[in-house]
Amino acid sequence: MIRLSIPLRQALARLSVPVLIAAAFGTMLLGKADTVLVERSRMAVADLLAPLYAVAAEPIGAVRQVVSEAHVLLNLREESSRLREENDRLHRWQAAALALEAENALLRRQLSFVPDPAPQFRTARVVADAGGTYARAVLIATGPYLQVQKGQVALDERGLAGRVTEVGGRSARILLVTDMNSRIPVVLEGSRARAMMVGTNGARPRLQHWPSGMQPQAGDRVVTSAESATFPAGLPVGIVRIGETGWPEVELFAQLDRLDLLRIFEFGLAGILPPEAVARPDPTIRPRR
Amino acid sequence: MARQGRPASAPGLLARLDALARAAVPGVTTALGMILAAAPVGLPSILPAVGLAGVFFWSLFRPGSMPAPVAFGMGLLQDLLGFAPLGIGVLTLLLTHAAALRLRRVLAKQSFLLVWLAYCGFALLAVGIGYVLQALLAWQVPSTTPAIAQLGLTIGLYPLLAWLMACVHRAMQRAEALA
Numbered sequence: 001m002i003r004l005s006i007p008l009r010q011a012l013a014r015l016s017v018p019v020l021i022a023a024a025f026g027t028m029l030l031g032k033a034d035t036v037l038v039e040r041s042r043m044a045v046a047d048l049l050a051p052l053y054a055v056a057a058e059p060i061g062a063v064r065q066v067v068s069e070a071h072v073l074l075n076l077r078e079e080s081s082r083l084r085e086e087n088d089r090l091h092r093w094q095a096a097a098l099a100l101e102a103e104n105a106l107l108r109r110q111l112s113f114v115p116d117p118a119p120q121f122r123t124a125r126v127v128a129d130a131g132g133t134y135a136r137a138v139l140i141a142t143g144p145y146l147q148v149q150k151g152q153v154a155l156d157e158r159g160l161a162g163r164v165t166e167v168g169g170r171s172a173r174i175l176l177v178t179d180m181n182s183r184i185p186v187v188l189e190g191s192r193a194r195a196m197m198v199g200t201n202g203a204r205p206r207l208q209h210w211p212s213g214m215q216p217q218a219g220d221r222v223v224t225s226a227e228s229a230t231f232p233a234g235l236p237v238g239i240v241r242i243g244e245t246g247w248p249e250v251e252l253f254a255q256l257d258r259l260d261l262l263r264i265f266e267f268g269l270a271g272i273l274p275p276e277a278v279a280r281p282d283p284t285i286r287p288r289r
Numbered sequence: 290m291a292r293q294g295r296p297a298s299a300p301g302l303l304a305r306l307d308a309l310a311r312a313a314v315p316g317v318t319t320a321l322g323m324i325l326a327a328a329p330v331g332l333p334s335i336l337p338a339v340g341l342a343g344v345f346f347w348s349l350f351r352p353g354s355m356p357a358p359v360a361f362g363m364g365l366l367q368d369l370l371g372f373a374p375l376g377i378g379v380l381t382l383l384l385t386h387a388a389a390l391r392l393r394r395v396l397a398k399q400s401f402l403l404v405w406l407a408y409c410g411f412a413l414l415a416v417g418i419g420y421v422l423q424a425l426l427a428w429q430v431p432s433t434t435p436a437i438a439q440l441g442l443t444i445g446l447y448p449l450l451a452w453l454m455a456c457v458h459r460a461m462q463r464a465e466a467l468a
Binding site: 021023024025028031032038041049053056057128129130132135136137139173180200201202 | 356
């Protein structure tokens with residue numbers, strides 16, 4: 001260690017705070033100017049910490065298990081009556097679905113319809129909440145067995161959760177659909193009206209830009225639209241609810257507050273987009289028009 | 290800054306390693322706490338709360354082990370772990386560090402309740418600065434609900450975190466008294 005005289009030391013100590021505050025403004029400018037560098041350093045930190053999170057996942061999972069177990073025990077009676085009612089309803093739907101499937105198969109035979117190939121997906125574990133106060137994102141652990149690319153779509157077991165925005169060696173960041181920067185083209189299943197689903201950082205994203213005269217109605221099912229060639233059409237998203245302000249919002253199928261596993265889908269849309277548009281870092285992904 | 294006098298004989302290698310390890314404890318535990326706070330437990334993010342509490346507590350009670358560069362590093366870690374624009378955590382934690390250092394003559398002697406009250410002011414300022422910077426850097430007014438939630442978490446978590454850190458602090462003081 002270098003020995004400095006005491007006055008020099010004191011002067012250095014007094015100077016370090018202003019210098020570092022200037023450096024803080026410097027990092028802000030850097031973060032605005034060079035987003036690729038910031039993205040790389042974020043992913044480097046995430047990659048570095050991914051094994052640590054993997055180790056911590058077990059005890060954290062145990063804690064979560066205990067909490068959810070307590071919830072289940074508290075609501076056992078309510079839950080069982082709800083499930084019985086839902087089961088009855090689903091039985092009726094199953095009958096309807098079987099009838100429709102048979103009819104569909106019949107019609108397809110007559111049209112010589114070429115079905116879409118079944119999409120491939122890989123499952124990844126959510127290891128960290130990568131959002132912070134003003135963003136909604138999660139980190140998934142990837143690895144040599146699980147190659148993830150920017151722009152791929154992430155679903156939980158119920159519906160659309162988000163899309164891959166940053167990819168590192170051992171981890172990838174997924175921007176959730178509730179994030180303020182998320183814009184998802186959707187279709188209202190009943191009226192086939194197109195709209196944008198805009199994240200607000202709240203639990204329910206809003207609907208915007210629907211065609212005039214086709215006001216979304218509460219209870220409409222919302223699915224993705226293939227409009228921007230980033231999402232395949234028809235992924236389940238949620239149900240329209242009218243918010244407190246009277247603005248239509250989407251109640252998501254995905255349970256974004258307790259994500260633990262995500263299915264990362266490869267829909268082969270790289271064949272539609274030019275391949276390099278998917279592979280290279282794409283600065284236009286977040287601030288969409 | 291009051292510096293403790295060195296013992297007359299030069300300290301041996303082990304004693305030096307020991308002192309070095311002790312000096313690193315505040316930074317390392319704060320960083321570790323922040324990393325673990327980013328784990329998904331279904332709560333809103335408690336990462337900034339842990340960072341702020343760590344920097345505040347150690348700047349107040351052990352400023353030698355939480356110099357400005359370490360506070361800078363904590364801020365950078367907070368920004369890189371989250372998705373927010375870079376620099377917000379760096380600036381808020383640095384300002385917290387500088388202000389805590391200024392006030393430590395007064396605050397370090399006070400009871401826990403008063404320190405907590407002062408911390409409430411720090412938290413309010415830090416969350417406010419974070420909100421304004423977020424609005425400026427993203428050029429978009431964020432909703433106030435997450436900011437209020439963050440403020441509540443930051444203030445509410447402090448007693449627990451301070452108790453843990455006080456245990457560590459006392460253990461370190463005992464070790465120093467023995468050395």
